[in-house]
Amino acid sequence: MLHNLLEKWFFHIQNGGEIIIPIFLLSIIMWTLIFIKISFFLRVKKSENTAKYVGWQREIHSQYQQQRSSNAELNKKTLDSIQSAQQAKSMRYIRTIMVLAALAPLLGLLGTVTGMISTFDVIAISGTGNARALASGISEALITTQSGLIAAVPGMLFGSILYSRANKLSKRIEIFCIGLQHGTTSEE
Amino acid sequence: MKKTIFALFAVLILATSVQAVNTNTVSRVVAGNLSTVKQEARQTELTIAEQQKEIQQESATLKKSIAGKKKEFQTLKAQYEALLAEEKKLKDELAEQAHELKTIDGAIRTSAKQAGDYFNESLTTPDHPERLPVLEAILKPNIFPGMESIKQLLNLYLDEMYTGGEIVHKNSEFIAKDGQARNGETIRIGTFTTVFRTPDGELGFLRPDSGGGGLTAVAGKPGWMLSRTINDFFDGKSNLFPVDISNGAALQRLAQTQKSFTEWLAAGGILVWPILLVGLIAALIIIERFISLSRIRANSGKNMGRIIELVSGGKWSECREFCLQKSSFPTCRVINHTLKYAGTSKEILENAFQEGLLKELPLLERFLPTLNVLAAVAPLLGLLGTVTGMINTFQIITIYGTGDPRMMSGGISEALVTTQLGLAVAVPIMLLHHILDRRVDKIVGDMEEKGASIAVALMKKEPATEKGTVYGDAA
Secondary structure (H helix, E strand, C coil): HHHHHHHHHHHHHHHHCCHHHHHCCCCCHHHHHHHHHHHHHCCCCCCHCCCCCCCHHHHHHHHHHHCCCHHHHHHCCCCCHHHHHHHHHHHCHHHHHHHHHHHHHHHHHHHHHHHHHHHHHHHHHHCCCCCCHHHHHHHHHHHHHHHHHHHHHHHHHHHHHHHHHHHHHHHHHHHHHHHHHHHHHHHH | CCHHHHHHHHHHHHHHHHHHHHHHHHHHHHHHHHHHHHHHHHHHHHHHHHHHHHHHHHHHHHHHCCCCCCHHHHHHHHHHHHHHHHHHHHHHHHHHHHHHHHHHHHHHHHHHHHHHHHHHHCCCCHCCCCCHHHHHHHHHHCCCCCCHHHHHHHHHHHHHHHHHCCEEEEEEEEEECCCCEEEEEEEEEEECCCEECCCCCCCCEEEEECCCCEEEEECCCCHHHHHHHHHHHHCCCCCCCCCCCCHHHHHHHHHCCCCHHHHHHHHCCCCCHHHHHHHHHHHHHHHHHHHHHCCCCCHHHHHHHHHHHHHHCCCCCHHHHHHCCCCCCHHHHHHHHHHHCCCCCCCHHHHHHHHHHHHHHHHHCCCCCHHHHHHHHHHHHHHHHHHHHHHHHHHHHHHHCCCCCHHHHHHHHHHHHHHHHHHHHHHHHHHHHHHHHHHHHHHHHHHHHHHHHHHHHHHHHHHHHHHHHHHHHHH
């Protein structure tokens, strides 16, 4: 099964022309980032379920305790900066994933155009009689589009899923920060 | 016979008349006459009978001969008809056999012609020049190619099969790409491929001439990978050799499809230039951004410790000097700007920080929106070029019709070049824009964070503000 899949992939890479290589690299990078992000969210979720204080909550809290002062407004500012840093951390890579997912079909289109050019070149030389000569260009054209789409669709999907996850997380961070502020101000 | 009878009657009449004259004498005479006459008559009758008999005999023999002749005629006629039938049969047979013969003749000539075409295209023919005269002899008109020719033809093919299994490495003469006869090493792999190497190291593939007498180099060069393999084979270093199983068609295509970059660009028409311009501008912007952003260091955490230390120590001027030293950090510049207002009220400090940030931001984000626009424009320009090219193609179709796909497809291929170029320009621009954007984001984030912490540090000093300014002024 896996062997067959690999064979299919190699066949595609062989027949897809040069454009398939950047698509392949792009999808590898994209999937790496997706996995990094997924594992990040999974860890967050796991610690949210088990521990009393989640990693980011502890981080925010310790940083805040270090930097806080007696001035309430100052504390708010401090908290804001800590919060934005945490939010940036949760949002990290997601835009990259989305840009890569957007680039994949463009690269596929580029490969299609390249393949079509070679197909029409063949027609210009040998007419429409030689179907075998035409087929290589057409297969290049279609395989690159296919690969581009195959790379793009899950990228878009995961990108948006991860984006909403990150959004929720940053909302939680915000809420936590507000709560922290209230807690500390009421303490005083 | 009638005469005799008539004479008889005359004699009778005469006799009667004579009787009248002298009966006695007459009667005597008559009696005598009568007897003679009777005798004569009897004689005559006899002769008549005789003659009749003769005539009858004659007629009988004649009848008999007629019957014989008729019979003979009948047999001869039958014979003649039989011969005619035989002739017809033989003629049919002849016609049939002549047709068969013609078919055989045609078949031999056709196969000889095919053989001629094949051997003219074959790479082995230049090594075996004796083949062509043989074929010419078979193809000579007005001579029936007999069993001998068939054998010769068969031998030619058997010979070809044998040479198809050979690998021949030798020095030979061929017509080079510039049209001049050259000498060089050649390797022939069966009937598939012949490669040459000239003494000055030029490599190339060979095709037989249209006449079949010699070899001509194919225009176009093998790529460097192919060249290395071929060179290794020439030097005996490896057993790998590229073989063209399409018997030359692929080689010709190789030569025809090797378009140079400038040719490729020229094929795209006039809209190639704006796309290239977009690409050039984008490349310049990207280089400029990368250089200027690489000078700007984002992570100023290390410096921040010192700055906050100085600020909390109230050493304003030292801190400002330190910030000036580290002015490659935009964060430090912002802090420097904020520190100018140290000791004033919170709002002013905040505004000063915002002002410093706003001053830095355009420097960092310079050209990035332009880059975005360029990335969006490049594929559009490419599409425009394609549409323009398509319009030209269809104008050609309105003139010449769709009869020749070659004519149209050349135009379509040219039309697509601009789209290709547009996409090829846009993709890296988008990617690099994203990278630059992220870097700017990081720097801005760093500034905001550090700015907030410096504001905190300054405000912590707030109770000692008056003292701080005094210190600062004193220093």
